[in-house]
Amino acid sequence: MTMKDEIKRQVEQMLKDNIIEHSNSQFASPVVLVKKKDGTMRFAIDYRKLNAITIKQVYHLPIINEIREEVAGKKIFTSFDFKSGFHQLPMNPEHKERTAFSCWMGLFQFIKVPFGLCGAPTTFMRAMNELKKYISASFLIYIDDVILSSENEIEHLNDIEQFLNVISNFGMRLKLEKCEFGLAEIKYLGFFISENGIRPDPKDLECINKIKPPNNLHELRAFLGAVNYFRKFIPSCAKILGPLYELTKDNKFKTSTEWNEEEWNSFNEIKEKLKSPPVLAPPNPKESYIIETDASLKGIGAVLIQNKHPVAYYSRTLKDTEKRYHINELEALAISQALKEFFNLYNRYRHNNN
Incomplete structure (x- = not known):
């Protein structure tokens, strides 16, 4: 299939699914096809010029490491993948014309949020956080990647049922073939997570x-x-x-x-x-931490330990001014930097335990 044929196929499908409509806009961004891991082509628009003149949304995106650390240690996991997640959110009618794109078939604009807009990820994240208000189950979201973690099977089944009921009520759809249910270890945001902790792929x-x-x-x-x-x-x-x-x-x-x-x-x-990298242990808010540090003229390093297992490692080389430090000063620097590096982790769990 040629690129022209692929564009035709996807445009016709999006018209059928009410994702796009014909347009008379004065805006027109070009089409790009991006090859996905499964070999299929993602239809996208090059919105670089539009994004350059767009007022950026300010909204907090969760820190990926914190998400992984929070779910690690649970016993059973399920991940959900929304089917073309952005396309499930409606565009503001007043702004639809700005999403217009041109191709050999004509000029079209989006009815639903397209991929490529600089505000799309934060808009979707905001919508997902609204969903969380209706769900008591323990689940975390990074844009359209959702993970649900539980301590036992009964709790997990109830959590899954609650999640599916809520997204169904909001008209959200999942891509079933990319969802994974009831696993003891799951790959999420690039790493494997289990009761034992976090490990690289x-x-x-x-x-x-x-x-x-x-x-x-x-x-x-x-x-x-x-x-x-x-x-x-x-x-x-x-x-x-x-x-x-x-x-x-x-x-x-x-x-x-x-x-x-x-x-x-x-x-x-x-x-x-x-x-053979170590599995990083999941932080346990009920246990104390130990920080071990090391310093030399080659750099400083530290490891955060709990129950004799590493939770995280940290290291860096020395700045030019630091290379003139006495060894005692380097040891103090290593301790200071380790406390700063690990602060969000041990402080977050300490407060959660109070």
Whole structure:
């Protein structure tokens, strides 16, 4: 199927589903087709010019790490995926003409919220938070990714029934093939979550381990960025990566064929660490925490521990001024930075327990 055929198919389907309508607008944004993981094409509009002149909405989006930490430790999980979630919300009639797009079939505008508008994620999140007012079950939302967690099967079945009844009353639809029900471990927002805690997806780690030594600055930064995504699972991550980060500074880059032993050790050691990262334990508000810190001229690091299990790791390299600190000052710096880094986690659960 050609791109022209795909656009025709999706436009006709959206007309049939009352997602779009014919338009006489003076606005016109171009169509783009984005390939999804399953091989199908997502119909989207390039709203960059419209977004540039749009007043941005201010609305709190939850912190992804906090969502994962809050649901980890429960015994049973279900995730829900809304079917084209944005398209289930109506557009403000006064603003529909601004969503107009042009293609070889003519000019159309959206009746429902389209993908690509800068305000779409926050609008959908606001709507989902309105739903929460009618649901007592323990569930968390990040835009259109919903996870429900419970302590036992009976509670979980009741929670699922309540959630489905509420979204049905609001006319919301789910994409059943992307929902997962009653699992002891579930992948949510990129990580696996279970009663035991949080762990990375082995497939993601395998991809990093397959990365070849970088031969240009772009490749090096891409490698460091990929590893950095899992830094909370790696003890002394910044210290290990220090020699490679040095190569990103002005005029210091060199290809892997020019690396010294320290740089090769950095590259190989971080890959080795990612082969078997620890499962981060779920925070328990009824238990106390221990923070262990480490400091040297190569950097500072810390681990938040509960019941002898790591909850989170933290590390960073030293700033130029900090490299002149006495070792006692570095130890104090490590403690101070660890308390700041872990504050939201241990303080949030401490207050929830009071």
